[in-house]
Amino acid sequence: MAKKLKNLKDGVSGSGAGRGFPIDERKFDHVRISLEKCVTSRYNFWDDILLEHNPLPEVDFDEISLETRVFGRGISAPVVISGMTGGHLRLTKINRNLAMAAAEMRIPMGVGSQRPALEHPELVKSYSVIKEFDIPLRIANIGAPQLVSQRKNQQPLTIDDCKKLMDMIDAHILAIHLNYLQEDVQIEGEKNAAGVIERIREISSELPVMVKETGAGVSYSAARSLVSSTKIIGIDVGGLSGTSFSAVEYLRAVEHNHHLSARVGKMLWDWGIPTPISILNASSAGIREVIATGGIRSGLDIARALTLGARCAGVARGLLPYAVESAKDVRNELESLCHELKVVMHLTGSQRVDDLKKVNVFILGKTGEIINSRHTERSGSPRE
Numbered sequence: 001m002a003k004k005l006k007n008l009k010d011g012v013s014g015s016g017a018g019r020g021f022p023i024d025e026r027k028f029d030h031v032r033i034s035l036e037k038c039v040t041s042r043y044n045f046w047d048d049i050l051l052e053h054n055p056l057p058e059v060d061f062d063e064i065s066l067e068t069r070v071f072g073r074g075i076s077a078p079v080v081i082s083g084m085t086g087g088h089l090r091l092t093k094i095n096r097n098l099a100m101a102a103a104e105m106r107i108p109m110g111v112g113s114q115r116p117a118l119e120h121p122e123l124v125k126s127y128s129v130i131k132e133f134d135i136p137l138r139i140a141n142i143g144a145p146q147l148v149s150q151r152k153n154q155q156p157l158t159i160d161d162c163k164k165l166m167d168m169i170d171a172h173i174l175a176i177h178l179n180y181l182q183e184d185v186q187i188e189g190e191k192n193a194a195g196v197i198e199r200i201r202e203i204s205s206e207l208p209v210m211v212k213e214t215g216a217g218v219s220y221s222a223a224r225s226l227v228s229s230t231k232i233i234g235i236d237v238g239g240l241s242g243t244s245f246s247a248v249e250y251l252r253a254v255e256h257n258h259h260l261s262a263r264v265g266k267m268l269w270d271w272g273i274p275t276p277i278s279i280l281n282a283s284s285a286g287i288r289e290v291i292a293t294g295g296i297r298s299g300l301d302i303a304r305a306l307t308l309g310a311r312c313a314g315v316a317r318g319l320l321p322y323a324v325e326s327a328k329d330v331r332n333e334l335e336s337l338c339h340e341l342k343v344v345m346h347l348t349g350s351q352r353v354d355d356l357k358k359v360n361v362f363i364l365g366k367t368g369e370i371i372n373s374r375h376t377e378r379s380g381s382p383r384e
């Protein structure tokens with residue numbers, strides 16, 4: 001890890017650090033802290049998901065196919081490189097390495113929030129670099145807080161602004177991310193959420209939009225609200241199990257001696273809806289295109305997500321240390337994940353990705369306890 005941090009400083013910060021814009025430096029802080037510190041939830045709920053072994057799989061391993069479709073586009077494996085960075089001049093290297101691997105592997109890729117590039121055009125390259133590669137599905141990204149007024153003299157983003165974000169990376173779809181846990185902890189947090197659903201409805205009527213949580217998961221009621229009142233085409237559930245942005249902001253607040261933000265961040269380190277439960281919530285609400293992000297560590301976790309109803313699994317922080325090194329390292333890790341997935345498919349008798357939906361699944365531990373508790377959802381629970 002020490003070598004990777006040195007590469008981050010040499011290849012990412014350089015002369016740009018220290019003279020960047022405040023939001024620019026915040027984006028750099030997020031990447032640095034994610035590499036340097038443990039910022040994951042204390043409990044990984046994927047370990048509660050048990051897939052039934054098939055002792056007679058009747059499947060030739062060499063005939064197993066990972067090819068599938070997401071948002072109408074063919075991809076080579078049910079894996080998405082989730083949007084995680086951009087917005088600092090020296091973070092271009094990370095997105096380039098991720099994009100090169102995504103193109104070689106023929107899998108989708110998103111970028112981090114593009115707001116910095118709207119405010120400071122000189123930062124566009126940290127995102128637009130991915131246009132250099134033939135990625136089958138490119139996902140633009142903006143935060144829901146930027147869709148409504150947050151402070152004096154700040155105007156909400158327009159549909160034209162959202163189109164600019166998509167054009168910036170030649171995106172096929174736009175992700176609107178919900179990050180209110182992070183905003184509530186963040187020193188500079190933008191906390192107004194009033195009117196967000198109406199803005200999502202407005203934008204999704206004009207553009208292909210997916211909604212993306214960023215670590216706190218999706219409830220059944222929120223998913224139903226989005227289905228009934230907007231025209232979104234999918235949800236990335238971004239559930240509890242992986243990176244905790246409350247933890248990231250807690251550590252950042254400690255560095256800046258901001259006592260109140262640090263206190264709230266520490267309190268909410270493990271706040272959220274577990275990723276497996278978020279998948280069930282979104283699927284039960286009628287969302288057809290569900291991406292499972294949050295705590296994916298292996299091909300087994302990918303298989304678990306698909307068995308529960310996800311179309312694809314998203315990987316973010318797990319690829320970050322490799323992206324600091326090279327595109328080859330990113331590809332090697334992705335190939336390992338895909339091989340692991342094929343092994344699990346073989347052991348469950350699944351020749352195609354869709355076959356995983358037929359596999360018996362047992363939900364144990366804390367996840368099972370939450371599902372069996374009526375306090376998970378007051379109404380409309382997938383288990384009611």
